[in-house]
Amino acid sequence: MTQYDLPRRAIAEFVGTAFLLATVVGSGIMAERLAGGSQALALLCNALATGAILAVLILGFGAISGAHFNPVVSLAFALRRQLPLHESGVYIVCQIGGAILGVLVAHAMFELPLWQVSQTVRTGSAQWLAEAIATFGLVLTIFLCLRSAAASIPYAVGLYITAAYWFTASTSFANPAVTIARSLSNTFAGIAPSGVVAFIAAQCAGGIAALLLAGWLAPDNAVGKGKPAGS
Helix, strand or coil: CCCCCHHHHHHHHHHHHHHHHHHHHHHHHHHHHHCCCCHHHHHHHHHHHHHHHHHHHHHHHHHHHCCCCCHHHHHHHHHCCCCCHHHHHHHHHHHHHHHHHHHHHHHHHCCCCCCCCCCCCCCCHHHHHHHHHHHHHHHHHHHHHHHHCHHHHHHHHHHHHHHHHHHCCCCCCCCHHHHHHHCCCCCCCCCCHHHHHHHHHHHHHHHHHHHHHHHHHCCCCCCCCCCCCCC
16 A cells, blocks of 8 residues: 655645535535525535535545544544654644635635634533534544444445434534634534634543543454454
8 A cells, every 4th residue: 555655644634624624614605595594404405515525535535644634533543553643733733724724715615705703602511512422423433444344434434424413412513623614604604713612622522532432342452253244
């Protein structure tokens, strides 16, 4: 397998996260404009677009950078010693930068002011719990699929996020870079800056808990009795 140098991997994380946020915010704007006031329909459209682009981006960039597009995921790989800590730092900077660019591009495509501050308040214990659970499920999905069916990760992640948009009270940000960038969009997908720090704390807590559980359920030296479906 080709080993890509850090600059190429960093650019892959930057571009991939930019496309992710352009999709999250752009589809939210489009959905809100076309849904005729139906919040449920707008959320459905937003969720489907986000899940679909995640599968595409992971398929495209996975072989280059691992297609993390998420600081919690990069931190999890660093804690597992599968990504050097300094490289995870580079990934995270690129993810945040790419996320912000993606939001600006979405605004430009819809002829909205580039720089905005969200007024959508998302706070409270229920929202924080939702973000912890959303991120817990995402990280658990990634690491369990890595152990049993790595080729399924693009589809598993896309489907999980699509579902989590609907079963979590927060609509599943599950990503600090996404959270920061969405605070800069006063649109359907936004979050007021006052809610960002608590969301990120909940996401990190959920991600670390999932990493610990995945390491216990499926340690690297374990040999399971069963086989993945289709193997």
